[in-house]
Amino acid sequence: MSSKPFSSVWLREPRKSAAAPGRSREEIVAAAVELLDQEGLSGLSMRKLGARLGAGATSLYWYVANKDELLELAYDQVWGEIIVPDPDDVGWRDAVSALAYGMRATILRHPWSADLIGRLPALGPNSMRVGDRIRRIFKAAGFQGLDIDFCGSTLTAYVFGMTIPEIAWRTSMGDKDIGQMRDTVREAAAAHPEMLEGVDTLADGDPDTVRRLSFDFGLVSLLDGLERRRAS
């Protein structure tokens, strides 16, 4: 295993200066997110980021211990875009639905973040805030004890598990039209008639619509299942 001893930006004191020098951590993280949005995870290098800020590559290391810390910061920035509705306003099912769609939309807006989900510790203030709100929703719904956390895990697992592959599809197949796409998969699935049938029905509709239908199908099923749990 390549297990580093574990560390996180969030667990150490930051540089003290409250003054406003030339560069700031915020500025760097913002530029990193911009670069990531444009060129993806593999497009972010310290040198490129430095150049974009008109700085030398190693200057950034004053504000950030290493690249992983920078990614942690950028990652938490993304979590900050997720808005978690208040269950008192709309009821827990609608709150969870809105949250799930919000998470999905946020990740799709920053596809590189999918590569970090589950690989980077999510201990930043924004991810904590989201976690806290999720917990509130399920507690308000009537779940108790460990079940509250289990509900949260289940929900995020579903959203992440559904969205991560979706992004891979979008980015890798983006330039191919759907006909080519179907042919490609048909070829790979040639040995399994059962799969071919699925490929064909799936390829009939507009890909975006199908993906949304699929996401909704699973989400509704999940909510139904949770509701049953809650009632018992």
Next chain:
Amino acid sequence: MSSKPFSSVWLREPRKSAAAPGRSREEIVAAAVELLDQEGLSGLSMRKLGARLGAGATSLYWYVANKDELLELAYDQVWGEIIVPDPDDVGWRDAVSALAYGMRATILRHPWSADLIGRLPALGPNSMRVGDRIRRIFKAAGFQGLDIDFCGSTLTAYVFGMTIPEIAWRTSMGDKDIGQMRDTVREAAAAHPEMLEGVDTLADGDPDTVRRLSFDFGLVSLLDGLERRRAS
């Protein structure tokens, strides 16, 4: 976006020779999996793998177009370890449960594979086989048309979404004891009393047991939800 034009080992003719030369693709892939199991994704480099096989790094490029192809092959190898039960024997709920646990166990046995889920195209014969069997299960359960595929997506999304972060936890925190762990998260969650409550209850039990409970909670909920869909 860093969107390469898309390609896959499975979509091109392999080298023709059916003879038995010194090295073979199978041997290389097996060694790669071994190395990955021992040192993780970042521990695999072409030079290291070559050395392990008593070969020069670039010799491998005769059998494999690039590193990504090698990873695709190793990845599919992992899918090959998943056994998908027959729904005729045990009923669809039990079949799905067994499958979900099997997938989880397989990924945990090869933690590096979690880093590839959703990033690499899964068009290999083994992943196709699994996909085919999953489809059969849900068809046998009585689902129809698009719903069959939606069920499959939902299930795999849940299993992947649940297992990917679990691996990150295991590997990054493996050497810390649970007390330290709780303190770490407590610190990060300090601003959110709601979360602290969760941290404390979760940290009470044995981590492995809690994880299994959590996995089961979501799985059962999901199955309940799907069952409701099927009935209507």
Next chain:
DNA sequence: GACAGTACTCGCACAGTGTGCGAGTGGATT
């Protein structure tokens, strides 16, 4: 104005990566 200290910048260098290229090798076929 002089000095000290601190906050920051950055060029250089190192060890490592994936991989294209082209020369070389050994065995089978003609």
Next chain:
DNA sequence: AATCCACTCGCACACTGTGCGAGTACTGTC
């Protein structure tokens, strides 16, 4: 014996993250 082909591999290139140590600029104290 000559030719071909499967295969090996060293070299080189462009690129990566980052430790180090010298340099700069600003701030506060006498």
